[in-house]
Amino acid sequence: MAGALRSRHAVRIVCVHCAEGIEYTPASDYLKNPPGDELLIYHYAVEWDVGDQIYNSFNGTRILRYHNVTPARLLRSYNRAVANACHRGRERLTALPAPDLLLADSKENAIDYTSVTGKNPATEVLPPFSQTELLLSIENDEKLEARLQHYSGKRLLFVGRISPHKNVHTLIEDIDRVLSVDINGAVSDEAPSGAAPFRDEIASSHLVQSRWQRLWQHVSKSLRMRFFTERDRSGSHPVLFIVGAFSPAFPKYNRMVRRAASRSRTLEVIFLNGTSLSELATLYRLADLFVTASLHEGFCVPVIESMAFDLPMALPDSAVFRETSRGRARYFKRITKADLTDESAGVTEAANARKNDTRELFFSHYGSAVLTARLLQIVSVIR
Numbered sequence: 001m002a003g004a005l006r007s008r009h010a011v012r013i014v015c016v017h018c019a020e021g022i023e024y025t026p027a028s029d030y031l032k033n034p035p036g037d038e039l040l041i042y043h044y045a046v047e048w049d050v051g052d053q054i055y056n057s058f059n060g061t062r063i064l065r066y067h068n069v070t071p072a073r074l075l076r077s078y079n080r081a082v083a084n085a086c087h088r089g090r091e092r093l094t095a096l097p098a099p100d101l102l103l104a105d106s107k108e109n110a111i112d113y114t115s116v117t118g119k120n121p122a123t124e125v126l127p128p129f130s131q132t133e134l135l136l137s138i139e140n141d142e143k144l145e146a147r148l149q150h151y152s153g154k155r156l157l158f159v160g161r162i163s164p165h166k167n168v169h170t171l172i173e174d175i176d177r178v179l180s181v182d183i184n185g186a187v188s189d190e191a192p193s194g195a196a197p198f199r200d201e202i203a204s205s206h207l208v209q210s211r212w213q214r215l216w217q218h219v220s221k222s223l224r225m226r227f228f229t230e231r232d233r234s235g236s237h238p239v240l241f242i243v244g245a246f247s248p249a250f251p252k253y254n255r256m257v258r259r260a261a262s263r264s265r266t267l268e269v270i271f272l273n274g275t276s277l278s279e280l281a282t283l284y285r286l287a288d289l290f291v292t293a294s295l296h297e298g299f300c301v302p303v304i305e306s307m308a309f310d311l312p313m314a315l316p317d318s319a320v321f322r323e324t325s326r327g328r329a330r331y332f333k334r335i336t337k338a339d340l341t342d343e344s345a346g347v348t349e350a351a352n353a354r355k356n357d358t359r360e361l362f363f364s365h366y367g368s369a370v371l372t373a374r375l376l377q378i379v380s381v382i383r
Contacts, residue, residue, distance in 0.1 A: 001041070001065075001129050004372040005379065012037065014054065030054060039383060041065050041103070047089035055096060061382055064099035064121075067128075068109050068298025074165040078253045090116050101382050105299040108320040112298070124378050127324075127366050130301050132308045134277065140285060141278040148286045154238040154340065157287035157311070159280070159302040160294070162246045164253045171293040171335075172240065172260040176267040178337040179238055238340075239268040240291075241283060243275050284309040289340060292316070300324050304366045307358035314339040326365065328358050 002011045012035075013024040027050045040058045042051060045067035055062060069089040076083035093113070098121040104110035110123050148155065156175065162168050246254045261269035272279070284290075290306040291314045303324045306313050315321040317331035332339045364370065 001375065004129065004368070004375050007372070008376055009379070016050075027051065027054065031057070034058070036060075039063065039379065042099075043067060044093065045069060045089075047085045047092060052092055052096060061101075062097075062099045063101045063103050063379075063382065064096070064113075065103045066109050066113050066298075067105055068112055068296075069093065070165050070296055074295055075163075075250075078164045078250045082249055093117055101378070103378065106320055106323055108323060109298045126374055126378065127304070127371065128299055128301065129368065129371055130304065130366070131277070132301075132305050132362065132366065133368055135281045135284065135305060136308055138278050138281045140282040141276065144279050144282045145286065148282070151237075151239055155286065155288045156238065156240040156340070157243070157283055157290050157306075158240065158292055159243045159283075159290070159305070160292065160300075161244050162242070162250075162254065162257055164250060165294065165296045166244075167293045167295045168242065169253075169256045169260040171291065172257070172264060172267065172269055174293065174335045175238075175240060175291070175340065176260075176264040178335060178340065179266040181337070237268050238266065239270060241270050241272055241287065243272045243280065243283060245273050246271075281309075284311055287311055289314055291335070291340070293335065297321070297324075303329075304362055307366075308362040310357060310359050326358075326361050328361060 002013055005011050012030075013022065014027050014030045015024055016027055018024040031050060031054055034054075034057065036059075038060045039062075040055065040060060041063045042055045043065045044051075046069060055064075070086050072083040072087035072090075075086060094117045096117075098117075098119040100122070102110060102113055102121045102123040104113065104123060104125050105128050107125055110125060114120055158168065158171060160166050246257070261271075272283075275283070284305060290302065290311050292300070292302070293316060294300070295316075297318075297320050300321065303313060303315065303321065307325065307328065313325060313329035314335065315325060315329045315331055317333055321329070322331065330339050
């Protein structure tokens with residue numbers, strides 16, 4: 001956003017710390033010696049006392065850039081301190097004076113602001129700037145591409161932080177559940193076929209208590225090794241790539257996610273942390289379906305990244321996902337096998353063909369040129 005504004009305005013970034021190489025003013029210094037700027041854009045997403053003080057004392061025009069605050073109830077079971085910070089963040093939002101303009105990431109965020117605060121300021125919706133166009137310009141990572149070619153089965157992709165409100169454990173369990181049920185509704189006792197070439201990154205597999213497991217306990221070590229060798233040659237099993245870091249703030253939840261992965265009968269789960277931009281672009285290009293079961297979003301950047309790569313999507317049936325995806329996805333209350341394989345999700349059983357054709361939709365609604373023009377127009381009017 002700062003880069004877009006700099007084409008016409010002098011911009012000062014005020015924060016606690018910033019990425020290396022980006023010039024900024026420490027928030028505490030700005031609060032002590034305010035330079036008399038004309039316009040403040042306050043990005044609000046979490047409790048921040050100094051930021052609130054700067055906002056309250058600012059004498060010029062105030063824009064509140066509302067990114068939403070995660071409801072505390074979704075986090076409390078896993079980290080009470082983080083949940084309390086989110087709770088205070090929503091309480092403090094109510095205490096802030098209404099801005100001259102509320103600039104929300106989405107219509108749902110604007111509705112959420114009014115619901116939380118009871119205030120109805122002048123409002124505009126501007127989706128967030130993203131690195132999506134940069135991703136599109138980057139070539140595939142050849143090493144990762146070669147490893148992905150091993151998989152002839154369905155390649156599913158989740159991108160995002162591994163946090164309780166992202167509901168990653170349920171995503172794993174539900175996908176494995178629907179893939180483990182045959183056409184008659186019976187749970188399959190077959191072992192998952194195909195093994196990943198990501199042996200260092202993959203969740204270990206534990207077979208469920210079933211006829212297969214009871215038989216497996218009596219198989220000799222040599223035959224077991226032969227079985228896994230055959231798996232290595234296959235790669236025909238469905239696989240879910242989870243691109244995102246485990247948060248040290250939620251150790252209990254991290255264990256739940258890993259446990260769900262380890263208990264999968266049919267689905268192979270691969271965790272990829274520290275993924276480079278070229279690796280991420282490769283995954284978007286070679287995946288068959290983007291899928292998430294997130295319980296709360298103010299806006300979902302991986303959805304628009306998927307749109308830019310024409311990647312079909314299966315998303316929760318909620319207003320924010322319908323808004324962000326512009327109606328170009330398959331929506332579910334609880335995921336079913338049809339959501340993963342049906343042609344209406346943009347994936348065919350025969351050829352995993354892409355037919356979403358959402359790239360143009362991305363550029364017309366979320367492209368940097370469109371967002372920059374809209375932002376400059378908003379700022380020119382409010383000033």
